[in-house]
Amino acid sequence: MRSLAFAAALLLLAPAAPRAQDAAALYGTHCAQCHGADRFGGAGPALLPENLERLRGPQAIETIANGRPATQMGGYADRLSGDEIAALVAYITTPPATPPVWDMAAMRDTHWVSPDIDRLAAAPVHEADPLHLVVVVESGDHHVTILDGDRFEPVTRFQSRFALHGGPKFSPDGRFVTFASRDGWITRYDLYSLQVVAEIRAGLNTRNLAIADDGSVVAVANYLPRTLVLLDAATLAPRTIIDVADAAGEARSRVSAVYQAAPRGSFIAALKDVAEVWEIPIAARGAQDVRRIRTGEPLDDFFFDPAYRTLVGSSRGGSQTVVIDLDQGQEIRRLAMPGLPHLGSGIAWNWQGRTVMATPNLKDAAVSVIDTTTWELVRRIPTAGAGFFLRGHEGSPYVWTDAFLSRNRDTMQIIDTRTLEVVRTIRPEPGRTAGHVEFSHDGRHAMVSIWEMDGALLVYDAATFQLVKRIPMVKPSGKYSVINKITRSSGTSH
Ligand code: HEC
Structure with a gap:
């Protein structure tokens, strides 16, 4: 009797913090409709640890409690307790029990090409000089402004995918601009007719994209999954998924960034978790076609000399800065x-x-x-x-x-x-x-x-x-x- 009463009193005084399965259930009830049952996103952004790196604990709590003004993200402070919100933050910043998959089939399901793609306007539909345009990313409300670079007046402004990342890239003739978003959306936009012409989701968490010198291929650097993806630049149709792992095929790596190495006719990628720099031929069909340059430590921030003969790279935290001769494929100097x-x-x-x-x-x-x-x-x-x-x-x-x-x-x-x-x-x-x-x-x-x-x-x-x-x-x-x-x-x- 006594112990029962004691237990009941405890329950009344100190309700237990929600457990993991309760957090999953709360997520299913309140969040999944917009952020996806798999947390890959939908009307709202993806809620996976890689994607939330910049949203520290208190900010995540604040977002869930009070929402984001002028967006579909409402506040939950009136419906969920502080403990429940904390449990949800723990839930969305923990990797899912089954590792997320983003394969060719998933990519194809998200691929969209405008029905207008073969009959786009032959000349710009605006007055500005198309080569003088300036593309401005407004990250505060996820918009892009296209600015007339002579008069400094906006030509148009449109909504982008959530959290564009890594700098948009232009086709060699300057007509098309392609954006990458944090959640892996790749969007190609026509600066003549001012419309999106193709889109695909190439990953779940993406760092940046590069366009080949001849304009034929787009390369996408992903954190999640640990892949490099090659797309057909004109339509964004997927060509190749390259699994990113060390030469032994053991350690897998996130890709910090991919660059166009124009004079070399290739792409160069910085890997976050493996001590290799990758040179990827534009026509690569898989990891077997990649040239691996071994380095002492993973290098994840690069500078190229204008001729792309050398690369300066720094290791995470900057403990090392090295110069690599790209032709010889080896380190020639430490700075x-x-x-x-x-x-x-x-x-x-x-x-x-x-x-x-x-x-x-x-x-x-x-x-x-x-x-x-x-x-x-x-x-x-x-x-x-x-x-x-x-x-x-x-x-x-x-x-x-x-x-x-x-x-x-x-x-x-x-x-x-x-x-x-x-x-x-x-x-x-x-x-x-x-x-x-x-x-x-x-x-x-x-x-x-x-x-x-x-x-x-x-x-x-x-x-x-x-x-x-x-x-x-x-x-x-x-x-x-x-x-x-x-x-x-x-x-x-x-
Ligand atoms: C009606 C749709 C909707 C529902 C339901 C919803 N969200 Fe959101 N959520 C959004 C949208 C849209 C955004 C992006 C807001 C913006 O533009 O900043 C967002 C943003 C967020 C962010 C910030 C992400 C980032 O990277 O900045 C978090 C965290 C979040 N939601 C968590 C939740 C949780 C947890 C729930 C359930 C309790 C939930 N959301 C329910 C639509 C929704």
Whole structure:
């Protein structure tokens, strides 16, 4: 009797936290209709651990409790207890019991080609010069603005897939732009007729895409599953799934990024979990066609010299930066770069007759400038704070960098490529994050993002550093000038 009463009292006083199967049941009742029974997504994004890496615990709780304004994601604070919400967060950030499968059949099921694809307008349906267009990703509300690069006026704005990732890529003629989203959606858009022409889901968690130099093939780098996927660029029809594993076929690896190595006619991929760099022929039919370059550690951030003869790569956490000769297929140099260089934002220019490479540093308030022949550090240019992006243009003697990862994240700095000195510091909108610069096609204007929900794209005169125009946008992240990208301008990373 006594123990029964005691147990009943305990139950009343301290309701047990929901167990795992209760969390699954809660998910099935409240979430599955939008996020999918398998958590692969639907009307809402995928809820798998790889996809939620950036949504830390408290933010996930906040999202579920209060929802997201102006979206289908409502708040559950009135229906679910704090414990239930915590159990749901644990559930969606734990891998599913059966590892997710995304195979050829799943891909084909999601493949869509516009019925208009064979009768697209022969000329642009808008007034802007199509090669001067700038594609702006507004990550705050998952939209894309296509900007007239001469008048700096929006041509159109449309909803994208949730969380575009890794930078859109253009067809060699600049007519089509292809986007990748965090959840693996690949979308091809026509900049003449202003419509989506094909779409496919190439993975469940995707890092980026690259387009072959001849425009024929798209390569997609996936974290989940651990694959590289090749698609037909024109229709996005799937061609090949390459399982990414080490030479022995034992350890499988996430793919950090894939790049077009234009002069080599191939793709190059950075692997997160295996100490190999992959060179993939455009016509690869599987892992047997891949050229493996062994490295000491997995390298997951790359810079290529403009001729794609060498690659500079850094290991996770930046403990090592190495130079690899791509023809010899081996490491030729180790560099001392202590500030964690962001090689992916590296750019090259000519300085005193030699080609130098410059990168911001993720953990050091400086831009590092390195001679790409001797691989010696030429200059460490002190900046206002650790930065993320660096951009220049053949038409301008200046490069622009940010202090995105520091207290001074509202600050931009302009460096003279001739003197390797900061010549101007600007705070475009004090207290508001500024970052990511792209030049206009002629190098006469520099476009800066105010990286806030009520943000803007700021257009500066690239010679006088005066503000020319402010275009309101919703957390504009990347912006991409068609012609700078298709001509592989040395002032921008690719
Ligand atoms: C009516 C559809 C719908 C339902 C039901 C729903 N969601 Fe969502 N959810 C969405 C949409 C749409 C988004 C994307 C919102 C945005 O644009 O930021 C989202 C976003 C989220 C995010 C943020 C994902 C990210 O990467 O930023 C989480 C976490 C989430 N939902 C969890 C849940 C959970 C847990 C439940 C059940 C308790 C649930 N959702 C129920 C539609 C829904």
